[in-house]
Amino acid sequence: MASECKPCRAVREAFNRRSVLLAGAASAFVGSLGLRSRRAAAAEELNCLVWCDHTDPALLEPFEQAFDCKINVKEYGGTGEAVALLEQSQPGDWDVFVVDSVDVPNMVEKGLMAELPDAEMPWADIFPELHQKQLHYKDGKLYAMPEKFGYNALAFNRDKVPEAEARKAAVMWDPKYAGRIAIYDYYIPTMEMVALGMGIRPDTITKDDLPQIRDKLLEMKKLASVVGDVPTVQNALITGAADIIVAGGEYSVVNLMKENPALDWVLPAEGGIRWMQAIGVFASSTKQKLATEFVKYILSPDGQARLATSSCYWAMPTNSKASLPDDIKKVLRWDEQPGFIAASYPYFIPDAELDAAMQEVWTQFLQA
Amino acid sequence: MRFHFSRADLRDWGLWPAVLWTTLFFALPLAAMLAMSFAERVAGKITFTWTLANYAAFFTRAGGTFVQALINSLEVTILATILSILVAYPLAYILAYRVPAKWRRILLVLIVLPFWTSYVIRSYSWLLVLSQNGIISQTLLDLGLIAQPVGLGNSRFATVLGFVHFFAMLLTLTIFANLIQIKDSYRRAAADLGANNWQVFWHVTLPLSLPGVAVGAFLTFVLAIGDYITPQILGGNRELLLPQAIMLQIGRQADFPLASALSMILMLVVTVAFLVSAKRLKMERV
Incomplete structure (x- = not known):
């Protein structure tokens, strides 16, 4: 019979079946007590309808602890999806809404947004170009605050594409990179990026411009290795299926740069498209005060730093005083922001007719 | 009373x-979708005008792109179904007739194992395997068979491969379930009458196992033609399949009426496939 060492025997005896069961039951009981006490302690809950960057516990926990509350987040992947969710909800179900700034007027028009206390918001610290009052105000009343922004520009692999070339829009259709170009599949920013590269300002695009934009897109499709959503184009860059992401930007690479320092992003000299998301409170929320405090927390220097680097995607905080460490500032190209903001164009949302025409061009591009 | x-x-x-x-x-839900397909989305709002415009759009919109998307879907699905049958049938046959009974259960578990992995994870895993710095490209490079890395992902080939990996397992199960129900006496009788192994298979086993093949093929067809994830992840949007075209209407444009009409057309295709294979679909044999 094989002998058993003393420590082995001690371990075996300590973990016999009964003791394991007892320990399990005890820990389950203690766990349930802890859960109950925590739930009991969290007097209020906030239900937030958000983009995925707001689901990071590192962003939410400081507020939960400071205000002794629980934040429930529901993420969505497109404004249409958010609207569908809201249509299926009861008034009062939701408290906080994170939405693209360009969609704020529509939400205000629908009567979904509550007025925010303008004087309590840190406007002085927000980059002036990002105020865009026509989006966040209506009839002199504030309904949402710009909280995070970034660019549809160019992301690239420095080992394969020199930065000097990535700073020129023509790299998007350079035959030298045939089979190594990934194209982000959101038609509005990508078509506007292509227009910029062709010398057309995004806010001046008309139906007459679409044939030449379509021709350029079809030319680009022949050079593309992949057209896809954010994870798909990121994956293409990581796996070597692409060296350039058209309409990529900080959001597509900065959280990967630690693992792969060769990944980078830049705004071409011709400019890029500036996206921005805003945060507001639902008019039907029964927790207006707490929800407003959450908005103020998100816009604070600490909240902004956490939001900028939240796990789903990184991007620029709108608050110029955000407490960003130097290494984060470097990957976000923080020092270049004044120049990038000046050279970029806000998301231009076409009217319904132009939008339909753009979608048609995009569908043809996808099928080509 | x-x-x-x-x-x-x-x-x-x-x-x-x-x-x-x-x-x-x-x-x-089907009735709701049918009703929605006759509505219109005007200025961001959905109005029930009982129009056929969405069905007309299938043929006319974007230069016939939706028709091409359906053709692509049919091509990919039929190819995946045929390849899955070719992979699954020998596997099921070996499992039913060549593997000792005591090993069958373990092999069946091994066959089912891929189903336990998330569909999305499995697709992304394939993308890594097929990528330029993936295992296939690296092996070919190491063997000196290619001079430059080769990327097989983001293509129709990758989409079909993803489908075959998943559905060959499903087909194996349906065909195996059918094969083990065929009485040994039929095959022995054929052999007694002088048929060789090939003739026994061709004239007895294969015809009797066709219901299992038909059920598996039908399930594969239905699941593959409506699948969005695999072509989206593995296909790299190099071409548009109908489920992707449907998602494009919903995700970006919230055009539920057009998406509903396209979905009804997809459903019509599945119904036709069912009617075509109905004679062979004998669920009690599987």
């Missing part, structure tokens, strides 16, 4: 839960 329930009454009442379930979770 006394109530008397016959066995037939009880049997009829017993059907009600199934009828209720099908009504609530199939018939009503």
Whole structure:
């Protein structure tokens, strides 16, 4: 019979079946007590309808602890999806809404947004170009605050594409990179990026411009290795299926740069498209005060730093005083922001007719 | 007054839960989708105008792109179904007739194992395997068979491969279930009458196993033609399949009426596939 060492025997005896069961039951009981006490302690809950960057516990926990509350987040992947969710909800179900700034007027028009206390918001610290009052105000009343922004520009692999070339829009259709170009599949920013590269300002695009934009897109499709959503184009860059992401930007690479320092992003000299998301409170929320405090927390220097680097995607905080460490500032190209903001164009949302025409061009591009 | 329930009454009442379930979770949603397909989305709002415009858009919109998307879907699905059958049939045959009974259970578990992995994770895993710095490209490079890394992902080939990996397992199970029901006496009788192994297979085993093949092929067809994830992840949007075209209407444009019309057309295709294979679909044999 094989002998058993003393420590082995001690371990075996300590973990016999009964003791394991007892320990399990005890820990389950203690766990349930802890859960109950925590739930009991969290007097209020906030239900937030958000983009995925707001689901990071590192962003939410400081507020939960400071205000002794629980934040429930529901993420969505497109404004249409958010609207569908809201249509299926009861008034009062939701408290906080994170939405693209360009969609704020529509939400205000629908009567979904509550007025925010303008004087309590840190406007002085927000980059002036990002105020865009026509989006966040209506009839002199504030309904949402710009909280995070970034660019549809160019992301690239420095080992394969020199930065000097990535700073020129023509790299998007350079035959030298045939089979190594990934194209982000959101038609509005990508078509506007292509227009910029062709010398057309995004806010001046008309139906007459679409044939030449379509021709350029079809030319680009022949050079593309992949057209896809954010994870798909990121994956293409990581796996070597692409060296350039058209309409990529900080959001597509900065959280990967630690693992792969060769990944980078830049705004071409011709400019890029500036996206921005805003945060507001639902008019039907029964927790207006707490929800407003959450908005103020998100816009604070600490909240902004956490939001900028939240796990789903990184991007620029709108608050110029955000407490960003130097290494984060470097990957976000923080020092270049004044120049990038000046050279970029806000998301231009076409009217319904132009939008339909753009979608048609995009569908043809996808099928080509 | 006394109530008397016959066995037939009880049997009829017993059907009600199934009828209720099908009504609530199939018939009503389908009716809602059908109604939506006759609506219009104007200036961001959906209006029930009972128009056929969405069905007309299938043929006319974007230079016939949606028709091409359906053709692409059919090509990919049929190819995936045929390849899956070619992979699955020999596997099921070996499992049913060549593997000792004591090993069958373990092999069946091994066959089912891929189903336990998330569909999305499995697709992304394939993308890594097929990428330029993936295992296939690196092996070919190391063997000196290629000079430059080769990327096989983001293509129709990758989409079909992803489908075959998943559905060959499903088909193996349906064909295996059918094969083990074929009585040994049939095959022995054929052999006694002088048929060689090939003739036994061709004239006895294969015809009797076709219901299992048909059920598996039908399930593969239905699941593959409606699948969005695999072509989206592995296909790299190099071409558009109909489920992707449907998602494009919803995700970016919230055009539920057009998406509903396209979905109804997809459903029509599945219905035709069902009617074509209905004669062969004998579920009790699987």
